[in-house]
Amino acid sequence: MADDGDMLSWDESVFRDEGVFEVDYLPETFHHRDDQLDGLQYALRPAVRGSRPLNAMVRGPPGTGKTTAVQKLFGELDARRGVRAVRVNCQVDSTRYAVFSRLFEAIFEYEPPASGISFKSLFEQITDHLTDEGEVLVVCLDDVNYLFYEGEASETLYSLLRAHETHAGAKVGVILVSSDLDLDVIADLDNRVQSVFRPEEVYFPAYDESEIVDILRERVDRGFRNDVLGPRPLDLVAELTAETGDLRVGIDLLRRAGLHAEARGSRTVEIEDVESAYEKAKHVHLSRRLGELTDPERELLRVIADHDGERAGTVYEAFHDETDLGYTRYSELVNKLDQLDLVDASYTSVEGRGRSRELSLAHDADVILNRL
Numbered sequence: 192m193a194d195d196g197d198m199l200s201w202d203e204s205v206f207r208d209e210g211v212f213e214v215d216y217l218p219e220t221f222h223h224r225d226d227q228l229d230g231l232q233y234a235l236r237p238a239v240r241g242s243r244p245l246n247a248m249v250r251g252p253p254g255t256g257k258t259t260a261v262q263k264l265f266g267e268l269d270a271r272r273g274v275r276a277v278r279v280n281c282q283v284d285s286t287r288y289a290v291f292s293r294l295f296e297a298i299f300e301y302e303p304p305a306s307g308i309s310f311k312s313l314f315e316q317i318t319d320h321l322t323d324e325g326e327v328l329v330v331c332l333d334d335v336n337y338l339f340y341e342g343e344a345s346e347t348l349y350s351l352l353r354a355h356e357t358h359a360g361a362k363v364g365v366i367l368v369s370s371d372l373d374l375d376v377i378a379d380l381d382n383r384v385q386s387v388f389r390p391e392e393v394y395f396p397a398y399d400e401s402e403i404v405d406i407l408r409e410r411v412d413r414g415f416r417n418d419v420l421g422p423r424p425l426d427l428v429a430e431l432t433a434e435t436g437d438l439r440v441g442i443d444l445l446r447r448a449g450l451h452a453e454a455r456g457s458r459t460v461e462i463e464d465v466e467s468a469y470e471k472a473k474h475v476h477l478s479r480r481l482g483e484l485t486d487p488e489r490e491l492l493r494v495i496a497d498h499d500g501e502r503a504g505t506v507y508e509a510f511h512d513e514t515d516l517g518y519t520r521y522s523e524l525v526n527k528l529d530q531l532d533l534v535d536a537s538y539t540s541v542e543g544r545g546r547s548r549e550l551s552l553a554h555d556a557d558v559i560l561n562r563l
């Protein structure tokens with residue numbers, strides 16, 4: 192209607208399909224990851240011929256398409272006869288038993304008995320199935336860093352990689368995915384695992400700004416109605432996304448900018464919508480990182496918030512009072528939070544006392560505490 196101008200009425204929307212901005216949306220096209228897909232396909236190809244695939248180690252910062260690549264290839268592989276491809280999210284299943292329960296469930300299509308069965312029995316039912324059916328099992332341990340944090344990585348890998356020794360003919364390949372770039376996965380494994388784990392390395396670098404534009408334009412076309420979001424707002428979204436390198440920020444930013452435009456009754460998404468939405472979207476990255484923390488790590492962040500800028504020894508006393516944990520564990524936790532860029536741990540010289548560390552939050556205390 193001419194007199195309504197560019198204003199949106201209640202039942203109109205800038206969105207064509209808001210679902211493309213959801214976290215679990217699997218994109219139909221997957222640009223700028225050809226080399227990585229080739230690398231993974233090279234490792235997995237033997238499975239299609241009924242042979243054991245090569246193992247692979249996938250690394251790269253958060254939001255660079257690692258999980259999506261695995262989901263795409265596993266979808267194709269699992270549809271083939273004689274191959275079972277299962278992705279396990281180690282953030283959810285962070286022990287050897289939990290990982291094998293998940294494999295059991297994927298293979299038999301029902302959960303293992305709730306009364307609990309021994310690991311040995313779980314393992315044997317899986318390997319018996321593989322040898323009886325002549326199936327190749329490909330396992331992706333996604334976010335495998337969580338198995339390391341729980342001290343379960345070596346045991347889990349050992350069982351998977353050596354399945355053929357106890358069950359002749361069992362063919363299992365493993366893909367590890369980690370976004371913790373400070374974790375040296377191979378070096379942190381037991382020697383006995385290292386000796387059998389020589390993975391193909393596949394690296395997912397952060398996308399640059401022009402790649403981000405390409406990828407997000409596709410979402411814009413699918414997610415918004417025609418001509419809702421033009422090139423300039425999209426460039427700004429890409430520029431802001433490139434600051435963290437995490438594509439999730441861009442996807443979330445598009446959606447929030449769309450909602451912001453709707454809220455002011457506009458038919459188009461403008462720069463101002465992107466700018467306002469960024470205040471919230473930029474914390475997606477942070478929220479996700481905080482969501483992944485263990486209880487002691489959260490507690491330590493709370494303690495540091497109360498003692499912002501104080502010396503490591505003072506913070507330790509407060510932390511120990513809260514948790515009873517010892518100094519070695521405390522130091523490990525400080526290092527982890529430092530690596531995650533949640534805490535700044537800088538050395539300062541204190542006269543007469545040598546060097547000591549001072550701990551402070553790397554973000555506003557409110558922003559962190561509200562998301563813990």
Ligand SMILES: Nc1ncnc2c1ncn2[C@@H]1O[C@H](COP(=O)(O)OP(=O)(O)OP(=O)(O)O)[C@@H](O)[C@H]1O
Pocket residue numbers: 213214216217218220221222223224251252253254255256257258259260334369370395406438439442
């Ligand atoms: N090349 C791409 N094309 C389209 N969408 C992509 C592409 N790469 C990543 N995405 C999207 O970005 C989001 C994050 O991707 P994904 O979960 O695969 O990253 P990741 O590297 O596994 O992250 P993390 O290490 O944090 O788990 C998803 O919504 C995914 O659909």
